[in-house]
Amino acid sequence: MTSKTLNQFLNSNLQQLKQNGLYNEIDTVQGANGPTIHIHDKEFINLSSNNYLGLATDERLKIAAMEAVEVYGVGSGAVRTINGTLDLHEKLEENLAQFKGTEAAIAYQSGFNCNMAAISAVMDDQDIILSDALNHASIIDGCRLSKATIIPFAHSDMDDLRKKAKEAADSGKYKKIMIITDGVFSMDGDIAKLPDIVEIAEERNIITYVDDAHGSGVTGNGFGTVKHFGLQESIDFQIGTLSKAIGVVGGYVAGKKNLINWLKARSRPFLFSTAVSPADAAASIKALDLLINSTELNKKLWGNGNYLKQGLRKLGFDIGKSETPITPCIIGEEKITQEFSRRLYDEGVYAKSIVFPTVPKGTGRVRNMPTAAHTKEMLDKTLSAYEKVGKEMGLL
Structure with missing residues (x-):
């Protein structure tokens, strides 16, 4: 018999989540x-995936994964520190170091595990972390786990960061100071001001992440x-995922x-989780080989991204x-943003709405993630859908 207290809490x-429009219905x-x-047996142009380079469905990665299963099986069998470190893991880490310089x-x-692992392994309750206000949830959780003092600085505001770095250093209360930022911010697509961050960090012997x-x-x-920015020698921690542009699953420092x-x-x-599966390691190795040796997919990605941007801007949308x-x-107002996304869905475009509390109130947006795998025809159909829905809703 389940707990009445738990059932009351959950129900x-x-x-309440459903009444406030915050309950997320998952699309399969x-x-x-x-x-x-x-x-639901309907085809959509997919603009909500992080599969930036289209590698999640790349035949070369699929072959690498299947070959690894034949040799190594489907699981690594142990944590890395016992006997779960396969030669595939060592090769993956060599490729990652080469890739990141x-x-x-x-x-x-x-x-997500990377941020839970790396921050708390270095920072503790005698330290302070200066964290960009728009950092990802995994960074926030990793900072909390470390028990360090956490001070947010205004998003990409270098004057605010410099002021808070000075206050932290001059206080004499902390053994270590760390500045943490996303490299690219996923809600707006803007890039962190890493040269300024490095300059501030070097002034006061601050760790950079x-x-x-x-x-x-x-x-x-x-x-x-x-x-x-050419800062491989200046940044202490480079964190990445294998699940977005790399197209597989996993992460790295x-x-x-x-x-x-x-x-x-x-x-x-x-120390306490079974190692990345052989198939995932092998597919990631193949993806990294492709990226180290060719910029073709990256150029396609940027070409498609710029094409969609120009089209939306020409239509009159705020990007x-x-x-x-x-x-x-x-779009702005939350309910209008959600309705806009639903209307795009009806037109065969899958682009999810993002509203408060993920972004500030009144800044609701439909986030588009063009990839290297999209064709110009797909992007043209997307722009036509945006134009049709925008005019029907009186937004253009």
């Missing part, structure tokens, strides 16, 4: 998550935001060899200040 809170995709998807790298089971989940494979000719050795000895998700292929179409 009342679920009802039938088949692969590619440039088009099928939901660092001495070494460590692979984790997810990008960049989560480049949405930048790796996208910025810097595909090598990421740190490489985009890249940096100096002594940092990676410490994370292998002290980061709890590495914000995006500097990457991530293209928000800012």
